[in-house]
Amino acid sequence: MLHKTTKMAAVAMAGVLALGQPLQAQEEVKLRFAHPLSSTHYAWVEGLGRMADAVVKASDGRVSYEVYPAGQLGKDYVSVLNSKLADIVVLIPSYASDKMPLTTVAELPVKYEDACDATRKLWEIARPGGVLSEAEYKPQGMRALFVTILPGYKVPTTTKPVRSLADLQGLKIRASGAAMEQTVRALGAVPIQLTASEINDSLRRGTIDGAIWPYHAAPPYELESLFKYGAEGPNLGSATIVFAMAESKWQSLPENIRQEITAAAAEAQENLCRWTEGEEARVRQDMIDKYGYQPAVLSDEEIALWNEKTATVAEGWAARMNDNRKPGTEILEAFRQAE
Structure with a gap:
């Protein structure tokens, strides 16, 4: 009887300890990325791929990801996102102007200093809660993680x-x-x-x-x-590129992973605009x-x-x-x- 009581106490204590651990520390997340670019395209290497690798590192491997480049899951990336074929996609508004007409504001001949200045201006309105996000992304179940505007056209x-x-x-x-x-x-x-x-x-x-x-x-x-x-x-x-996540997927993630994605996305946004300016x-x-x-x-x-x-x-x-x-x-x- 004593043995049984001791065993029950041990099980109960293990349960308490497990409950005491943050849920997010135990949970593993796999993210699916889809984009129309090659696997070596700079928007992936210097942008979204950089963000993905940073999240894996920051999460100590709790986050992993799969990538479907070159249109493998289809060319309508808003639909790919909404159908849950992928969790995060690369959106090029000029190729999807029927679904992202307002985002093409960033393609207009509006004066700005350089690509990073333009990118920050777009992010101000495209970020969650921004006027562009509320008008165009939120109604379609999307959340912008970061954006980029490329160096001005010649x-x-x-x-x-x-x-x-x-x-x-x-x-x-x-x-x-x-x-x-x-x-x-x-x-x-x-x-x-x-x-x-x-x-x-x-x-x-x-x-x-x-x-x-x-x-x-x-x-x-x-x-x-x-x-x-x-x-x-x-x-x-x-040209403009929007890196977006399904809002439903975002809401399903533990808070610490959301924070890791947010931080990695901000760094990737700044890195990508600096890289394109230098490459220009x-x-x-x-x-x-x-x-x-x-x-x-x-x-x-x-x-x-x-x-x-x-x-x-x-x-x-x-x-x-x-x-x-x-x-x-x-x-x-x-x-x-x-x-």
Whole structure:
């Protein structure tokens, strides 16, 4: 009887000790990541992958992850998230403007200092509780973990130098998404909608004369040797990437893992924007040294002329959003005023 009582006491004490341990310290979490990029793309290596590895390390291995790159789970990443095929995805708003129309505010020709300044401005409105999050992400069951805006666009071309607005007239220029299309059109060029993976072949075939494109994104698509000339200086907007998690998954996580993800995401956001800025300068010089690329930095007068032409693009975007019963003006002003 004494033995039985002692055994029961030991079991009870073990239960008390187990209850005394935080639940999150015992729980293991596996996260599924999905994105449309290659496994070596900088947005994964310097951004989301960096965040994932940091979370695994911070959690002492309680968190693990699987990755499904290159569209393996489908191309509609909002649906991939909502269907629970993946927990965290990479969203490119210009490719999903039907589901993320307000996020394309960051692609407009709005003035900012550099990629990190622009990224911080977008995060201010895209973070949980921000005006963009409340209007666009929350209703779709998504939570932005971090964002990035890439270095500002230039206009690299293949056969014709562009040193003035007059040189650009009638050229077929690659665009992606409504904001970029309107910018190209406002400058007097002909926008051709293409995905990033289609640019290389289109340049070789002469289907397009150039692109609205940043230098750092040339190597992943082997474009460095194809661009021969370029125009720099005007505010032409940029591309945006949102790294998002299903809100339902977020709510299911222990608090300490949420904190680890939040901290790792903030570091990844800052790292990615710094990396792209550095890579922008490096690739530009590489294109000059190795391939004879000839960039033209436009004069102040010419830049003012270009900016004047694109000034109506942002207001036109807001008006179209308003017409579709979306808070376009509110989002645009919030982005402009964000710090």
